[in-house]
Amino acid sequence: MALPIHEQFHSFQGEGFHAGRAAYFIRTYGCPVHCPWCDSAGTWHPDHKPETLERPEAEALARAAANSKAEFTVITGGEPAIHDLRTLTDALHAHGQPVHLETSGAFPLQGDFDWITLSPKRWKLPLPENIARANEIKIIVDTPDAIEEYVAVMGEALRHTIPVWLHPEWSKRDDGAILTAITEWVKTKGAPFRAGGQWHKYYAADSLDPRSADPVPLGGDPACGPST
Numbered sequence: 001m002a003l004p005i006h007e008q009f010h011s012f013q014g015e016g017f018h019a020g021r022a023a024y025f026i027r028t029y030g031c032p033v034h035c036p037w038c039d040s041a042g043t044w045h046p047d048h049k050p051e052t053l054e055r056p057e058a059e060a061l062a063r064a065a066a067n068s069k070a071e072f073t074v075i076t077g078g079e080p081a082i083h084d085l086r087t088l089t090d091a092l093h094a095h096g097q098p099v100h101l102e103t104s105g106a107f108p109l110q111g112d113f114d115w116i117t118l119s120p121k122r123w124k125l126p127l128p129e130n131i132a133r134a135n136e137i138k139i140i141v142d143t144p145d146a147i148e149e150y151v152a153v154m155g156e157a158l159r160h161t162i163p164v165w166l167h168p169e170w171s172k173r174d175d176g177a178i179l180t181a182i183t184e185w186v187k188t189k190g191a192p193f194r195a196g197g198q199w200h201k202y203y204a205a206d207s208l209d210p211r212s213a214d215p216v217p218l219g220g221d222p223a224c225g226p227s228t
């Protein structure tokens, strides 16, 4: 059966190594991780689930991505890795689209990816084989202690030479303690750590494409956490 797709839209990549580049986004439906500050809760939260769900064919998704003239396609979620993505990644490649994946890394990856952004979540930690395949790591800093917590959990994996981005959780983007924690960590440790952010949100870039869904940020409500 074709994949459940929450939304697709043309925008720019607002985060990480490829920030600022034109990108086509395909957001799959479904995520069992349930972060309390999820910014795409329309893909899983019972209070925000859409009434209907589309299942376009992979070929149609790939054609739309290629027609957009985006430099690459990002498969995101939700948690896309709960799905078998091979048919979609094959179709995108057949249309000349490099394929980027954004994942928590907590599930086995099925598909052919040109770039993998792994964002660990404490509620369901990444598999070692996915950490080894990642091209960059994105840590969402939701408390001043979160960097130390994730560094301890990820251990040797963070000795890679790949970039490790430290992003303030969006609802705390003006929280001085978190911004200071990121700044001091990067100043003290240097590579592979980099201070990061979510540029597309400052631009409201995604919403300029009418096919994008209204964002549903949970904003850190503990009631919306893993037990939801």
Ligand code: SF4
Pocket (backbone or CB within 6 Å): 031, 032, 033, 034, 035, 037, 038, 039, 040, 041, 043, 077, 078, 079, 104, 121
């Ligand atoms: S932020 Fe957390 S809950 Fe939201 S889609 Fe990503 S892993 Fe799932």
